[in-house]
Amino acid sequence: MIIDNTIKDYLHYLKVERGLTDNTIASYGSDLKQFNKYLTAQKITDYQSIKREQILNFLQLQMQQSKTASSITRTVTSLRQFFQYLAEENIIQKNPMLLIDSPKKREHLPEVLSVSEVEQLLRVPDTTKVLGLRDRAILEVMYATGLRVSELVHLKLADLHLSLGLLQTLGKGQKERIVPLGSQAVKWVERYLDEARPKLLGHQRSQFVFLNNHGHGLTRQGVWKNLKQQVRAAGIQKDVTPHTLRHSFATHILENGADLRVVQELLGHADISTTQIYTHLSKKRLQGVYNRYHPRA
Structure with a gap:
């Protein structure tokens, strides 16, 4: 006791x-x-x-x-x-x-989706249906911002600044950051807010952006479960979790020339050494592309 x-x-x-x-x-x-x-x-x-x-x-x-x-x-x-x-x-x-010494941690490179696999995944939700429109908006936001799943489910209406193409979130250690939201994500979030969220909400009230069937805020487990089903439907043979979209977001913008410090700020990492794993991912993918396409590789 x-x-x-x-x-x-x-x-x-x-x-x-x-x-x-x-x-x-x-x-x-x-x-x-x-x-x-x-x-x-x-x-x-x-x-x-x-x-x-x-x-x-x-x-x-x-x-x-x-x-x-x-x-x-x-x-x-x-x-x-x-x-x-x-x-x-x-x-x-x-x-x-x-x-007692800490065991040496093996470097583990996280799973990352290719751009084409992300596009396959985004096409899965049936946007003619309420839940499909919600799920498309969720996927767009996660890939556009690199939000952690805990940050996504706690996202509130007051955190959205769609006219500016921005959202704000509280990350680890209650650290607030502002994250850009691309035009595609803004478009799908606006459609979700106009067409789907009122139907999910019914006569209730909620401060959360993304809701379940009962008009309550989504849970991390709910997002994870939905994503697993969507990945299967997309025919993607990788072990994809909500964090995979965060990894993919960081890797893709680095590959397109973003500065590491900018990526650190977008992801909300306190230490840049945490962000540096994405440079390893980029180099690994670069090597793969070279080996595949160079005639003497």
């Missing part, structure tokens, strides 16, 4: 004092819940008695459960932050995580 309450206090601290997003806090909470389960099985009731070897055993169990390398890396980060908090609160005198 003491351990459970300490985790609850820590998650509350992350929200109130650190100002982390709900998604980040949920990820930390999930990792610590697994760790708590392990401690319970080992009959460990206080943090002071936890040794480095026990944490390593826990991480080894995570690996045996076929957790991905990125998942293990995130778990180590969660534990490192948590034990630092315990030390600062004088709950522990020695921090066992200081003796």
Whole structure:
């Protein structure tokens, strides 16, 4: 119970004092819940008695459960932050995580759609129907702006400035940014707002732009599920998620000459090193085009 309450206090601290997003806090909470389960099985009731070897055993169990390398890396980060908090609160005198290195993260290049595949996907929704018009507007916005899916579902009517071709959004760390919205996306959003949204809304009220069948705001899971169906209908043989459209947006504008700092600003990355993965993607695609078309490649 003491351990459970300490985790609850820590998650509350992350929200109130650190100002982390709900998604980040949920990820930390999930990792610590697994760790708590392990401690319970080992009959460990206080943090002071936890040794480095026990944490390593826990991480080894995570690996045996076929957790991905990125998942293990995130778990180590969660534990490192948590034990630092315990030390600062004088709950522990020695921090066992200081003796544990983070696993080396393998560079993973995300899946990206080609321009023609994006066009195939955009043609899938039946825009003669209410939900089809909504889905076309969603796809256009995601590809035109590179919004995260959490930013998309929380997009409000007041965030749209269609006459200026702009929208505003709150990204990670509650950081606001202004993102251009291309003419095609503006056209489809205007059509959705005029023709489809009033029918989805009915007699209700909602501040959110994109609504479900019941007139409520969409969820991340709802967008993900719809996209999976659309990808299948488009005949695209790639593992496409909402984040794939964000990756495709960044890669395509870089390939067309955009400055890396501009892409960083558009994506809302705090650190440009996060944005630099897209330069690797562009080089990889450039190599593929060269190998395919050069007669002596």
